[in-house]
Amino acid sequence: MSISCTESTSTSERRHCRQAVTPGSRFYNGAVGTPRFPIEPLLPEILGSLLVHTRLVLEAPPGAGKTTQVPLALLDAPWLAGRRILMLEPRRVAARSAAHFMARQLGEEVGGTIGYRIRFDNRVSARTRVEVVTEGILTRMLQDDPPLDGVGALLFDEFHERHLSADLGLALALDVQSQLREDLRIVVMSATLDGERLARFLDAPRLSSAGRSHAVEIAHVPARREESLEVQARRAVEQALGCHPGDVLVFLPGQREIARVGAGLAAATLPADTEVLALHGELPVEQQARVLQPAMDGSRRVVLATNVAESSVTLPGVRVVVDSGLAREPRFDPNSGFSRLDVVAIAQASADQRAGRAGRVASGWAYRLWPESQRLEPQRRPEIAMVELAGLALELAAWGSDQLRFPDPPPPGALAAARELLQRLGALSANAAVTSAGRRMLALGTHPRLAAMLIAARTPREQALAADLAALLEARDPLRSRSDALAERWRALAAFRSGRMPADASRSALAAIDAASRQWRRRLRCEAAPPDRIEAHELGDLLAHAFPDRIAARHPGDARRYQLANGRTAMLFDDSALRGEPWLVVSELRHEPRGDASLLRAAPVDEARLRIDFAERFVEHERAVWDADRRALVARRESRFDRIVLDSRAAGRVDPAQAAQALTDAVRTLGLQVLPWTPALRQWQARVVSLRAWLPSLELPELADAALLADLDAWLRPAFAGKTRLDALSEAELADALRSRLDWNHRQQLDRLAPSRIDVPSGMQRAITYALDHDGTPQPPVLAVKLQELFGLADTPRVADGRVPLLLHLLSPGGKPLQVTADLRSFWDRTYPDVRREMKGRYPRHPWPDDPWNATATHRAKPRGT
Structure with a gap:
């Protein structure tokens, strides 16, 4: 099936319809005869909820009017008592646009009742009641004035974008509300969001508004062989202009792609009176304002935009969206240790929101430049999980607490790396307190x-x-x-x-x-x-x-x-x-x-x-280092800048005080296998690791190899005291060092819940073998035992408080495996008769009863002559 000219297509549309595309079946349907803003019927409920509750989650799709109508509706709320409203907008373009729109509704200029604060631009006055601020500005206001004197409400708009600054701003606001300002209202607003999850996190009511969207037909226009994004986008724009009325909005990852597509369209033959415009956050204000205003002469426009046009800004006249399905977003590279802007696939929620832009004024069309078979992630991942966290770590240090509540907590590893960087920068002291330089940096x-x-x-x-x-x-x-x-x-x-x-x-x-x-x-x-x-x-x-x-x-x-x-x-x-x-x-x-x-x-x-x-980082000292060729420690006098060795020369005998650390570092480099492990000690380690996985509530320490390597200084370095060679560490000393990781209570629990041996019906004790997979995952514990020793036992023995069955290796009298099972009852019922027939002649001096359920278990052969 393909999109083609139909009877309902106008004459001018049919004249320019040229290429066919492969459509999807999704439609966006809008209601007819709704109010000027679809959110207006919900405003009384919003006001009523905030009269009773101090938090609210508001879901409203693009075009509902939440950004501009909710702040105005709250101005006369009795709990606001003449105080200001701060509304957080993720992007500068959207912040300016929202402020100007609300000011026009009141018949004022920006800077009166409605104002905004963005980076390098401030339009507020003593009369301002609603301040639209960008994310970094809100954080600064909270840090400078935690009680937020004169502020009655914080509105977090477009929270679904999950920027790090928005998550931090919400965490700080919740802390202020719980500690200083119980009357502070917090409203989290979003177009595409898991509202139920957020409402649970905030312990807040959740309200949903209808949107204003007409039917939007989705079509997929995959790239041709070896076709670049720029050429593919230009082809889709030409198709859209030829087949459909109205303006065209093209979503591209960034400025570089906008410039290339713009150059391609400049060289193309477009319909007369077609203007190509760019829209991104780095444009001068005048150019941004021009794009956001309707065309005065009736000409058609093609707007090449980043995801700044995805929400909060309205582009009048758009009937067609061309979506690359890409965005340039920050991602944390753990190998290089910092964030970079990568071109990534958008989430399905973003794709739906972009498509909805085509149905704001009338029915529209959305061309997606990826195959229909391609599946997108449902929701955008929070930025806090993907970026470098030095800024967040400094904000937390200045706030004086890292126990804030985040919708998604920062990854501990990334946060620790950020604090190490801040100490290098002089922003944090050795005990992680913010320094005077750190406060100047924050400002x-x-x-x-x-x-x-x-x-x-x-x-x-x-x-x-x-x-x-x-x-x-x-x-x-x-x-x-x-x-x-x-x-x-x-x-x-x-x-x-x-x-x-x-x-x-x-x-x-x-x-x-x-x-x-x-x-x-x-x-x-x-x-x-x-x-x-x-x-x-x-x-x-x-x-x-x-x-x-x-x-x-x-x-x-x-x-x-x-x-x-x-x-x-x-x-x-x-x-x-x-x-x-x-x-x-x-x-x-x-x-x-x-x-x-x-x-x-x-x-x-x-x-x-x-x-x-950096005088303090130039140091000269003697240290013991591991000589891999000699497999021993040697003393060196080194001149260093931080971790850069500028000069190194021999320095006599090894200082015993340094030897333990040097040997520990050698193990860190060579691996745990250089230590004197015994099979018994490996079994003990496997028991601890397995029991920790089976019963997390016991809170046993992590003793898998990866965890031991990461914590060598704590458990191994003391064992190397007084030693200058690796082979000086004995098996017993290694065992003592490892076993010291468990306190007395944990040792008792280990022996009871993951025993090394078990009593079997024959009256003997048999060993249980514990094992770990290559990645440290526990394997089923194994009990290898002669079949005759289990006569009369109905159920498979278990460990870990009955949660984990033993994997039974049932052996012949000669010690050869007969059967592997974790279901002993089933073995007696179904498999034992066949085993008995086969083995009775081979081992006649051992019992093979017809009824193993009631036979006497034994580890001995029958006496001669019986």
């Missing part, structure tokens, strides 16, 4: 790395240069070349300012960077102009304060390899512009599956400046 409202660099600038010139660097690091790359020298980006910026345009640079990107740098100078109260030329090390000297963990020294044996302060290594490209530099600061690197990371962007740094700014 700047940017990533702690950039904030550390900005506050490290000593002179007005350095401040201006730091502002340039912050703008460059936050922006997309202005160069089209692959150069790894950060200085080339700065020189392109300097050339742009002087009126010269580098051939391989983007004018719009440089203009945005220049504007951002001006904003940073304003924030820093820096009146100095940026320099027009710099010395070779000036960028690196500042950048070192943003990336102290990625200060790198050239390897003495390889001019392309660099050792990083965090202990990793990175390689320059063959044609690197940085080759030969003794010291670098790396602002961007890519982890490779095997071997060294790739150094993508860096700047030279002066060692003399490092010795001034």
Whole structure:
């Protein structure tokens, strides 16, 4: 089946209908004759609920009017008592748009009753009652004034986007409400959300509004062979313009794709009076406003947008959506230790929301640029689970508590790595308390790395240069070349300012960077102009304060390899512009599956400046190190910068005080297999690990190999006291070190619930064998026993308080396996007669009774002559 011109298609539509596409069967249906905003009938319920409850979850699809009508409806609520409403919007475009729309409804200008605060832009006054703020602004307001004096309600709009700042803002607000402001109202609003789960988390009522959406027909337009996204999107736009009326909204991952599709459409033959516009968060306000206003001359428009157009902003006249199914979102790379923007597939909820944009004013069409067979994740994953958490860790330290309630808690590993970075940046003390420098960094409202660099600038010139660097690091790359020298980006910026345009640079990107740098100078109260030329090390000297963990020294044996302060290594490209530099600061690197990371962007740094700014990290000391060739410890005198070894030479005898740590580090490198394990000790370990998995409520310690390796300093290092060789550790000492991990109560529980031996009906004790899979997963415990020893036993023996049956290896009198079963009763009933017939002649001196249920169990043969 294909979409084609039908009898209901207008003459002009039929004239331009050309290509066929494969449709889906999904439709979006809207009601007829609804109020001006579909949420209006629900407003009394919202007001009534907030009169009784201090929290509310509000679900309303795009177009319902929740963003602009709910704040206005709450203005006269008696509990508000003339105080302000703060509404959180995830994006600057949406924040401005919502504020302007509400102000127009009141017949006012923005800055009166309705205002907004976004980064580098503030339109509020003493008369403002509703402030629309972006996520970082809300966090700053909560940190600066926890009681939120003068604020009666917090509204979290588009919460389904699950940005980290929104999750943090909600966690802080809940803490304020429970500790300081029981009267504070918290409303969480969303278009696509698991509202029931969130309502349970908040212990709040849940209300749902109808939307305003006409029928939208979904069609899938998969890419042709070797067709790029840009060509595919252009083909779909041409199809849409030829077959359907109205404007076309195209969802693309980011600015780069918008520029490429825009260039392709500029070269295409489009219907007359068709205007192609871009919409993304980096556009100047005037251009954003132009896109959000209807076309004045009746021309048709193609709007190329990021997911900023997915919610909260209304694009008038859109009848067709072309959806790439992609978005550029932050993802945490655990190998490199920081977040990056990746192009990822959107969730099904986002796809539905994007499609709904085509049905806001009349029936519409949505072209999806992926196969209909492709399945998307139902909901967007929370950002807190995917990004680097240094900013969150600093906010929690400044708040004074890391026990806040999050809808999805931050991953412990990522949070620990973030705190380690903050200590390197000087934002946290050794006991994880926020420092005075950390509070100054917080006040700047940017990533702690950039904030550390900005506050490290000593002179007005350095401040201006730091502002340039912050703008460059936050922006997309202005160069089209692959150069790894950060200085080339700065020189392109300097050339742009002087009126010269580098051939391989983007004018719009440089203009945005220049504007951002001006904003940073304003924030820093820096009146100095940026320099027009710099010395070779000036960028690196500042950048070192943003990336102290990625200060790198050239390897003495390889001019392309660099050792990083965090202990990793990175390689320059063959044609690197940085080759030969003794010291670098790396602002961007890519982890490779095997071997060294790739150094993508860096700047030279002066060692003399490092010795001034980071004097405490240059150390010289003696240490014991493991010599793999000699399989023994040797003493070395080392000069180091952080984890970079600058010089190492022999230093006599090993200091016994250092030996235990060095031997522990050797085990960490070589693996647990170098320790003197015995089969009995491995069995004991398997018993502990198995029982921990079977009965978590016992809270036994984790003793699988991975956990033991991660915690060597706690249990193994004390056992190495006074030793200078690995083989000096005895089997008994290793066993004592491991068994010390269990307290007396746990040892008693282990012997009772996971015994090493068990009594069988013959009167003997037989060993139970415990085993772990290669990944540490417990296997069924095995009891190997001669069949005759179990006569009269009906049910399979069990361990772990009766929860885990033993896997019985039933043996012949000669010790050979006859049957493996976990169901002894079934064996006696069904299998034993066959075994008896086969074995009775082979082992005539052993009992093979007809009735094993009532026979006497024995481990002996029958006496001779019987």
